Amino acid sequence: MFVSLFARAFRMMAVYIFGASGDTVIEKGGHLNMGVPGIMFIGALGGIIGEVTYANNVPAGTPLNGFLIIFVPLIFALIFGALAGLLYCFLTVTLKCNQNVVGLSLTTFGVGLARFSIAGLTGIKGSRVSEAGLMLQNLFPGYKAAGAFGEMFLSGSFFTYFAIILAIAISIFMAKTKTGLNLRAVGENPASADAAGINVTKYRYLSTMIGSGIVALGGLTYVLDVEMGVYAATDIVDSFGWLALSIVILCAWRSWITIPVSLVIGMLSILPVYLSLSTEVAKLVSAVPYVATVIVLIISSAIGSKKMQPPAGLGKTYFREDR
Amino acid sequence: MKEAIRFEKVTKTFGKVVANKDVSFSVEKGKIYAILGENGSGKTTLMNVIAGIYKQDAGKVYINEKEAHINSPLDAFKYNVGMIHQHFKLVDVFTAVENVAQGLKEEDVPEYKVLQEEYKDIGTRKELKKKIKKLEKEIKNSQLVDVELLRNQAKRLRDNYDIIVSLEKQERRARRYSLKTIEKRMKTITDRYGFILDPHKRAYDMSVSEKQTLEIVKALNRGVNILILDEPTAVLTPQETSHLFAALRNMKEHGNTVIIITHKLNEVMEISDKVVVLRKGEYVGEINTRQATTSKLTEMMVGKKITLDIKRSKPVNPTDRLIVSHLKLRNKEGGFAIDDVSFEARSGEILGIAGISGNGQKELLESIAGLYPINAGDITLINPKKDQPLTILHKTFKEVRDLASKGAFYYKDGSDVKLDGKSNKEIAQLVKDKKIIFKDNEIVDIAEKDPLTIREAGIHLAFVPEDRLGMGLVGDMDIVDNMMLRTYKHGKGPFLHREKPSKTAENIIKELEVVTPNKNTQVRLLSGGNIQKVLVGREIVFAPKVFMTAYPVRGLDINSSYAIYNLLEKQKKEGVAVIYVGEDLDVLLQLCDRILVLCQGKVAGIFDPKKVTKEKLGLYMTNGGPGHVQKA
Numbered sequence: 001m002f003v004s005l006f007a008r009a010f011r012m013m014a015v016y017i018f019g020a021s022g023d024t025v026i027e028k029g030g031h032l033n034m035g036v037p038g039i040m041f042i043g044a045l046g047g048i049i050g051e052v053t054y055a056n057n058v059p060a061g062t063p064l065n066g067f068l069i070i071f072v073p074l075i076f077a078l079i080f081g082a083l084a085g086l087l088y089c090f091l092t093v094t095l096k097c098n099q100n101v102v103g104l105s106l107t108t109f110g111v112g113l114a115r116f117s118i119a120g121l122t123g124i125k126g127s128r129v130s131e132a133g134l135m136l137q138n139l140f141p142g143y144k145a146a147g148a149f150g151e152m153f154l155s156g157s158f159f160t161y162f163a164i165i166l167a168i169a170i171s172i173f174m175a176k177t178k179t180g181l182n183l184r185a186v187g188e189n190p191a192s193a194d195a196a197g198i199n200v201t202k203y204r205y206l207s208t209m210i211g212s213g214i215v216a217l218g219g220l221t222y223v224l225d226v227e228m229g230v231y232a233a234t235d236i237v238d239s240f241g242w243l244a245l246s247i248v249i250l251c252a253w254r255s256w257i258t259i260p261v262s263l264v265i266g267m268l269s270i271l272p273v274y275l276s277l278s279t280e281v282a283k284l285v286s287a288v289p290y291v292a293t294v295i296v297l298i299i300s301s302a303i304g305s306k307k308m309q310p311p312a313g314l315g316k317t318y319f320r321e322d323r
Numbered sequence: 324m325k326e327a328i329r330f331e332k333v334t335k336t337f338g339k340v341v342a343n344k345d346v347s348f349s350v351e352k353g354k355i356y357a358i359l360g361e362n363g364s365g366k367t368t369l370m371n372v373i374a375g376i377y378k379q380d381a382g383k384v385y386i387n388e389k390e391a392h393i394n395s396p397l398d399a400f401k402y403n404v405g406m407i408h409q410h411f412k413l414v415d416v417f418t419a420v421e422n423v424a425q426g427l428k429e430e431d432v433p434e435y436k437v438l439q440e441e442y443k444d445i446g447t448r449k450e451l452k453k454k455i456k457k458l459e460k461e462i463k464n465s466q467l468v469d470v471e472l473l474r475n476q477a478k479r480l481r482d483n484y485d486i487i488v489s490l491e492k493q494e495r496r497a498r499r500y501s502l503k504t505i506e507k508r509m510k511t512i513t514d515r516y517g518f519i520l521d522p523h524k525r526a527y528d529m530s531v532s533e534k535q536t537l538e539i540v541k542a543l544n545r546g547v548n549i550l551i552l553d554e555p556t557a558v559l560t561p562q563e564t565s566h567l568f569a570a571l572r573n574m575k576e577h578g579n580t581v582i583i584i585t586h587k588l589n590e591v592m593e594i595s596d597k598v599v600v601l602r603k604g605e606y607v608g609e610i611n612t613r614q615a616t617t618s619k620l621t622e623m624m625v626g627k628k629i630t631l632d633i634k635r636s637k638p639v640n641p642t643d644r645l646i647v648s649h650l651k652l653r654n655k656e657g658g659f660a661i662d663d664v665s666f667e668a669r670s671g672e673i674l675g676i677a678g679i680s681g682n683g684q685k686e687l688l689e690s691i692a693g694l695y696p697i698n699a700g701d702i703t704l705i706n707p708k709k710d711q712p713l714t715i716l717h718k719t720f721k722e723v724r725d726l727a728s729k730g731a732f733y734y735k736d737g738s739d740v741k742l743d744g745k746s747n748k749e750i751a752q753l754v755k756d757k758k759i760i761f762k763d764n765e766i767v768d769i770a771e772k773d774p775l776t777i778r779e780a781g782i783h784l785a786f787v788p789e790d791r792l793g794m795g796l797v798g799d800m801d802i803v804d805n806m807m808l809r810t811y812k813h814g815k816g817p818f819l820h821r822e823k824p825s826k827t828a829e830n831i832i833k834e835l836e837v838v839t840p841n842k843n844t845q846v847r848l849l850s851g852g853n854i855q856k857v858l859v860g861r862e863i864v865f866a867p868k869v870f871m872t873a874y875p876v877r878g879l880d881i882n883s884s885y886a887i888y889n890l891l892e893k894q895k896k897e898g899v900a901v902i903y904v905g906e907d908l909d910v911l912l913q914l915c916d917r918i919l920v921l922c923q924g925k926v927a928g929i930f931d932p933k934k935v936t937k938e939k940l941g942l943y944m945t946n947g948g949p950g951h952v953q954k955a
Contacts, residue, residue: 178424178427181421181424181425182425182426184414184417185414185417185425185426188414188415188416188417189412189413189414189415191412192412192413192414192422192425193414193425193426194395194396194412195376195396195408195412196396196412196425196426196427196541197395197396197397197400197426197428198425198426307416309416312414312415312416320376
């Protein structure tokens with residue numbers, strides 16, 4: 001039973017990894033983006049539009065292309081997410097609005113827009129999307145040959161492995177590259193970065209747009225991979241966005257830690273089904289990640305380690321001539 | 324004479340406030356300049372214009388005799404100008420190397436700049452390739468021209484091409500992002516000028532002086548040869564200051580230009596070659612330091628002759644007001660911030676507290692104000708209430724009854740107050756009519772009280788931290804609302820009463836000459852000195868019994884400083900017990916009636932300023948005096 005629980009969690013975790021590592025990129029640049037749930041939902045919408053666009057334009061009877069069925073929705077979700085990030089940046093960087101207010105409105109807006117549009121898309125007849133959803137299932141079709149190991153670690157989809165690689169890549173980028181160092185400087189102390197000649201506006205725009213694109217992939221993964229393209233199940237995408245926000249804190253703004261944490265949270269979210277718990281208990285179990293976040297916050301503040309603190313400039317709008 | 328910088332009619336305004344008006348002067352290369360001026364005279368703003376923080380509204384700036392267009396700090400680096408701001412621009416969680424590395428671009432490798440310059444004549448790789456190809460074609464096609472000559476030409480070009488390619492390879496290696504190369508470069512800089520800096524220390528672990536060094540190294544690493552420092556010594560100890568000055572002189576020896584923004588005259592005299600004076604945003608004049616005297620400079624700065632004496636009056640009838648006995652306070656590390664400290668502050672006296680900053684001064688004052696938990700010991704206030712009516716503010720009815728049963732009060736006719744059988748309402752009425760009068764001075768045990776009660780009992784604290792706004796004032800609120808932070812509980816009903824605080828604000832602005840557009844200006848928009856005047860003024864207005872102030876003149880110019888000293892002197896004359904924590908020993912010796920020296924949380928000694936020298940105080944400050952003998 002553990003093997004199949006693990007396998008499902010392994011598939012589920014990509015949603016959290018995309019959300020949390022994308023938000024890490026955003027927050028490292030100093031943006032406290034409460035719009036993550038909305039962006040995730042917008043990403044789901046983008047992915048569905050992309051898939052519908054591709055799958056329904058392939059004549060009936062011709063098999064779908066395995067590469068395009070992943071690539072087209074991916075690009076759509078990335079673009080939709082980046083556009084949402086662009087809107088956020090335009091309001092917070094260019095117009096210098098309050099980040100929390102903008103973020104929360106972006107969530108409200110994104111969730112509403114996506115729900116409305118997805119409901120409209122469900123009506124399209126003769127859709128081949130569920131067929132596409134099935135195609136996405138396994139990256140390594142022969143995983144069963146590897147026994148329990150295969151079931152646990154090789155049964156993921158393209159998105160699962162992409163998420164893992166991306167999370168590690170982001171960690172390396174932050175710690176080892178020049179651009180990563182500059183981005184961290186922007187998030188920690190924009191005045192210092194500015195004085196060092198770093199274009200704060202550019203860095204904040206780019207990091208937030210790229211991060212939002214990654215967050216959007218989380219929504220896409222949930223709809224097309226975990227739920228196999230069943231739109232009716234999309235109603236709760238935003239809840240993963242909130243979880244992603246708390247995972248970022250839980251992982252102390254380190255992207256690679258989101259991988260194990262996401263796996264555990266994925267397990268927790270599926271556990272009630274496996275233990276056939278009652279609805280009430282299931283709800284309690286689903287609160288565990290949030291409780292864990294609170295505990296981590298308490299521990300990190302008790303230790304007082306400066307390395308575990310959020311970026312010092314998080315949530316602050318930067319204006320050079322401000323006195 | 325070579326010019327490093329020339330200002331030509333530079334004007335900069337912020338809304339209606341004119342920070343600089345038609346400023347023109349030039350700065351010689353390889354000299355140390357001091358820009359002198361009072362608070363709000365536009366020194367920092369002017370320098371921020373060349374540092375790329377502000378853009379001038381009108382006028383031109385020339386750097387190395389070429390007109391400079393500086394729109395950002397990055398542009399400033401292009402002109403080799405770097406500025407060390409008063410508030411350091413460092414990333415706290417970064418190590419020194421990382422702080423230096425942030426924002427570094429490939430072109431910023433100084434060696435690369437030099438190489439580029441040296442081989443400019445050869446041409447770029449692309450050009451060379453084109454030329455070689457053209458020549459080869461010509462060689463192929465030509466039958467008439469001397470082929471040998473062309474071949475030689477081609478060979479030379481190919482050699483040059485090889486040089487360029489190998490150079491580019493080297494450069495690429497040098498440019499490669501590596502904290503190690505940056506660390507190496509940092510080491511050359513620190514060695515050359517005699518700085519001490521641990522490249523792997525994180526900024527949050529650094530002392531102020533280390534942070535400053537890091538800022539300077541950061542700028543020098545960018546190839547800066549015109550260095551501007553904004554009040555660099557404001558937060559340094561004397562030793563750190565002399566170390567900094569030595570390094571600056573070293574920089575001058577190496578041909579760099581240094582500009583120091585300051586208002587400390589003795590430092591101007593010590594370090595600078597030339598002084599430029601600004602007043603109210605305008606250029607007043609410049610003078611060779613060798614020909615300058617302090618009084619001459621002051622006159623230029625202030626615009627009139629002022630006397631810099633503190634008239635210390637003799638304490639009138641001093642009686643004990645605040646008694647601290649065997650006080651112990653724990654610090655964050657688990658040791659003692661204040662260890663067995665006893666002293667008394669007397670009415671009509673200024674008690675100075677001297678000590679190197681961080682020796683428990685802050686904790687001591689905060690514990691008296693009720694803001695810091697007390698580990699052991701007593702703090703007692705003797706409230707001069709004799710023959711004064713009782714006010715019930717922050718006293719429970721139970722406390723009043725207890726005091727009455729002990730016979731602490733009398734009525735106007737001389738009979739004892741008995742409150743047995745009286746309801747709370749009746750007592751309240753009696754208090755309101757001021758019928759209950761104290762027989763003797765009230766003794767208040769401060770150690771058990773909360774900050775609000777302590778304030779109401781008349782102990783006021785005005786603490787000026789390093790960032791000025793950190794304690795006591797809310798930057799985003801206006802002057803009136805900041806007054807209300809002390810009176811918001813007064814008045815009836817759910818609505819705020821703004822009339823009184825508004826009047827208080829007006830009084831403070833008028834009496835202390837606070838420069839502000841109006842009383843409804845946000846405090847953070849005022850200059851540092853004016854912020855401090857508002858802070859100190861607010862605490863004095865409410866007629867304290869004990870007035871404690873720490874570093875009230877931190878970062879202030881001479882005029883404002885003396886305004887504050889005179890305020891303290893005035894408080895003393897009115898019978899207030901003043902406790903003054905200061906940094907400048909000269910001032911402490913002139914201003915105070917007694918000086919307590921704190922060293923590592925212990926009282927190193929209490930001295931009469933008329934009988935003690937600065938050197939002796941310094942000795943007690945640094946090592947607790949000879950043999951750690953405690954004097955009373």
